[in-house]
Amino acid sequence: MIHVVRLDKSFLVAGKAVPVLRGVDLDVATGEMVALVGDSGSGKSTLMNILGGLDRPSTGQLLGGRDVSRLTVREWGRTRSRDIGFVFQSFNLIPTATILENVELPLGYRGMAPGARRQRAVALLDRPGLGDHARRYPQQLSGGQQQRVAVARAPVGPAQAAAGR
Ligand SMILES: Nc1ncnc2c1ncn2[C@@H]1O[C@H](COP(=O)(O)OP(=O)(O)OP(=O)(O)O)[C@@H](O)[C@H]1O
Ligand SMILES: [Mg+2]
Incomplete structure (x- = not known):
């Protein structure tokens, strides 16, 4: 289960905050299939990275069964490894490994x-x-x-x- 509350994300570009996600609310039930659709550059990967715990929101909350905003880096790592499967847009295969x-x-x-x-x-x-x-x-x-x-x-x-x- 995923529960996103009023999530904002900005990127710093040349010292200026550029907003990408503004006030995103999202609920996904266990077993539910969701497709995220939008123009190129609209923020799909940015949102996925936050949902997957690879990036942090600027403000707002992400709750995944429990309040994951309070997890330490170590706990997040364990949760990611156990509960989240990622297919990266740019694959991210390790080039030196078969x-x-x-x-x-x-x-x-x-x-x-x-x-x-x-x-x-x-x-x-x-x-x-x-x-x-x-x-x-x-x-x-x-x-x-x-x-x-x-x-x-x-x-x-x-x-x-x-x-x-
Ligand atoms: N690390 C970053 N620093 C600054 N700007 C970024 C960064 N990552 C993404 N952006 C900007 O945030 C916006 C959203 O990017 P994102 O990668 O989430 O788009 P997307 O919806 O996944 O696009 P696509 O369909 O092309 O994959 C884009 O305008 C992009 O230029
Ligand atoms: Mg993308």
Whole structure:
């Protein structure tokens, strides 16, 4: 569940605050599917970054089941790793790691044991037809293939982490 109250976000550009989000109220129920639609530059990624805890609002509140505005950086990190799956607009794959390692990495952060993590990563890459490319590096793949790796890397959940322990 996501509950956003009167959220504002400005960016500092050359010393001046440029407002991007103004008074955003948003409620998303558990299991609800939402598409964020708007012109290029209208603030979709900015809002997603705040919802995902990668950025902070200038003012306003984001509540995700509990009051996440009060979480410490460390607690936020743990929450992100456990509860939030991200597919970045610019993929953000690690260039020096194979795509198998890219998918394995967050599973490790979630506490999955090495053997289980490898097995899971192979399965996640098989699904979008990338199994044969597991040992390649991101720059050896097409844009669409890289995007599918980013999608394969996103799934999260305590059940998954627990299964590997
Ligand atoms: N770090 C930043 N510093 C200054 N301005 C920024 C920064 N990030 C984004 N902006 C500005 O904020 C506005 C919203 O950007 P955002 O990336 O959220 O747009 P978007 O809706 O995701 O666009 P697109 O559809 O092109 O991905 C844009 O005008 C952008 O120039
Ligand atoms: Mg964007």
